[in-house]
Amino acid sequence: MFKTLQSIMLLMLMLSFTAQAQKVAYLGQVLHFTGDPSQATNPQDAYQYFEKGALIVDKGKVVKVGIASELDALIKQSKVIDYKDKLIIPGFIDTHIHYPQTEMIAAFGEQLLDWLKKYTFPAEKQFSDKAYAKDVSDIFLHQLLSNGTTTALVFGTVHPESVDALFSQAKSLDMRLIAGKVMMDRNAPDYLLDTAKSSYDETKALIQKWHNKDRLLYAITPRFAPTSTPEQLTAAGQLKEEFPDTWVHTHLSENKGEIEWVKSLFPDRKSYTDVYDFYKLTSDKSIFAHSIHLDDDEVATLASTGSSIAFCPTSNLFLGSGLFKLSTMKEAGVRVGLGTDVGAGTSFSMLETLNEAYKIIQLQNQKLSAFEGFYLATLGGAKSLSLDQYIGNFETGKEADFVVIDWGGTPFQAYRQSKTTSLHEKLFVLMTIGDDRNIHATYVMGKKQFEQGMAHPATKSL
The missing domain is CATH 3.20.20.140 (Metal-dependent hydrolases)
Structure with a gap:
């Protein structure tokens, strides 16, 4: 009987660990939109930006997004991937x-x-x-x-x-x-x-x-x-x-x-x-x-x-x-x-x-x-596309499609970003001189499907 109880407790512990391990906490600068900034009285009412943020994902869905220090309990239950000063945004x-x-x-x-x-x-x-x-x-x-x-x-x-x-x-x-x-x-x-x-x-x-x-x-x-x-x-x-x-x-x-x-x-x-x-x-x-x-x-x-x-x-x-x-x-x-x-x-x-x-x-x-x-x-x-119930931002329950962006995809971009003083200016520089070199990684349903340096299918024909 004692051995049986031990086995049950061990199994429960393993299942609990597996469930916890399925959660992943992505740390970095996190930005997503909750509305159209052009329609808002104050554009800041239409987005959330967490300079030291965390995006928690479980089984391909968003669990929570917010300031990392306020999500500490969830982060401790999760595998942590730290993207430091990179920007995490919806795909x-x-x-x-x-x-x-x-x-x-x-x-x-x-x-x-x-x-x-x-x-x-x-x-x-x-x-x-x-x-x-x-x-x-x-x-x-x-x-x-x-x-x-x-x-x-x-x-x-x-x-x-x-x-x-x-x-x-x-x-x-x-x-x-x-x-x-x-x-x-x-x-x-x-x-x-x-x-x-x-x-x-x-x-x-x-x-x-x-x-x-x-x-x-x-x-x-x-x-x-x-x-x-x-x-x-x-x-x-x-x-x-x-x-x-x-x-x-x-x-x-x-x-x-x-x-x-x-x-x-x-x-x-x-x-x-x-x-x-x-x-x-x-x-x-x-x-x-x-x-x-x-x-x-x-x-x-x-x-x-x-x-x-x-x-x-x-x-x-x-x-x-x-x-x-x-x-x-x-x-x-x-x-x-x-x-x-x-x-x-x-x-x-x-x-x-x-x-x-x-x-x-x-x-x-x-x-x-x-x-x-x-x-x-x-x-x-x-x-x-009438898909905003599934994708588009990091609301809880949405599908975890997201991109990790390197603000400085090239040495010159990094130099130019070093001269910015606000989030809007950083984003404007990114959308004006940015390109595929800024895309550090791309995740689909919480699974990484692209990372810089990944082999390109087009090279097969070269």
């Missing part, structure tokens, strides 16, 4: 990106429509080969993680194989990812066309296979109105009605020539936005990339339907598309997130994206504060 959220265009970043000399014909469509042809798609998926996801991005809304190609490959790789990393097969039945090369029926059938099968599997989510993805017939847009709307918890992901009003094209293709619709609204593709889980050249009625439609916009500054500049009106959208109540829009976008880095966003806002005689910028890249992105 970046990219609200619009094309993974098949990874290989064609920096394609020279065209605006949107000619750029698609000359570069994009030939690149996407290759994704009927699942092995090829897997290789690019590996490189793409590594690029996301090495730039601190833990969630993205992603375009595939017209091929179901492209989506299978991406989701398979993302599943192995336990990433929260939204993606979809492109629907495109006209105004593109024959080798990239589907039909209204085949796109409906293939999309439905992919939804049933992947949607809500682990952290994976599906987006119904008509490329943009000019490459879908009314029949295909009707099929997309039908899919949204059948699977109302899926997302819709497409492009809107990126280029003035594109807008004129839409008018000629849909003469019965009063605007580009009205095309999507008519076919029941606006919703609180609909994200429209770009949305630069909208009239007041279109903005009102997006606001009334709860639809979101992906602001893509690097691609808008690279393709000469125009200047996004961030303040107009916010005043109208339209949710906005940031998108890199690779490959018209020129970087996977959300820091570099914020740099270009600041310049776009400056050109309109307005300001984008560093606080608002980092909000857009984290909680703002989560809200725009």
Whole structure:
């Protein structure tokens, strides 16, 4: 009997130790947002910053965040990882990106429509080969993680194989990812066309296979109105009605020539936005990339339907598309997130994206504060994707996706940061001259999936 009691007590002690050991305390400078600083009377009311902070994680979820000295009891129960003077923030959220265009970043000399014909469509042809798609998926996801991005809304190609490959790789990393097969039945090369029926059938099968599997989510993805017939847009709307918890992901009003094209293709619709609204593709889980050249009625439609916009500054500049009106959208109540829009976008880095966003806002005689910028890249992105119940900040119970940032990613950055005197100034320098060299480590559901020095999948082909 005594030995049995000893065995039980030993087992209980081991179980208690195991439960305690599952908790991890990450120490460092911790920042997260609880609201939009641009909407707060005092920006400090919209964020929490703990200079000597702690983030406690258990089984991939946030247990607590706060001042380390006030969380001493929890820290003592945890494995401690001390990041000292580095910054710990929620993982970046990219609200619009094309993974098949990874290989064609920096394609020279065209605006949107000619750029698609000359570069994009030939690149996407290759994704009927699942092995090829897997290789690019590996490189793409590594690029996301090495730039601190833990969630993205992603375009595939017209091929179901492209989506299978991406989701398979993302599943192995336990990433929260939204993606979809492109629907495109006209105004593109024959080798990239589907039909209204085949796109409906293939999309439905992919939804049933992947949607809500682990952290994976599906987006119904008509490329943009000019490459879908009314029949295909009707099929997309039908899919949204059948699977109302899926997302819709497409492009809107990126280029003035594109807008004129839409008018000629849909003469019965009063605007580009009205095309999507008519076919029941606006919703609180609909994200429209770009949305630069909208009239007041279109903005009102997006606001009334709860639809979101992906602001893509690097691609808008690279393709000469125009200047996004961030303040107009916010005043109208339209949710906005940031998108890199690779490959018209020129970087996977959300820091570099914020740099270009600041310049776009400056050109309109307005300001984008560093606080608002980092909000857009984290909680703002989560809200725009209707995922803020899961990710975006460090509220208790949320998924522990986070980034460890080195303030001085280069000797010059370290020198420049040594001259800063406030948190805002430090963040502004980071978002202006920062890049992937500042990303020390990236965690997904509490598991480290990237660290500086990690081998890059792209080197396999060199």
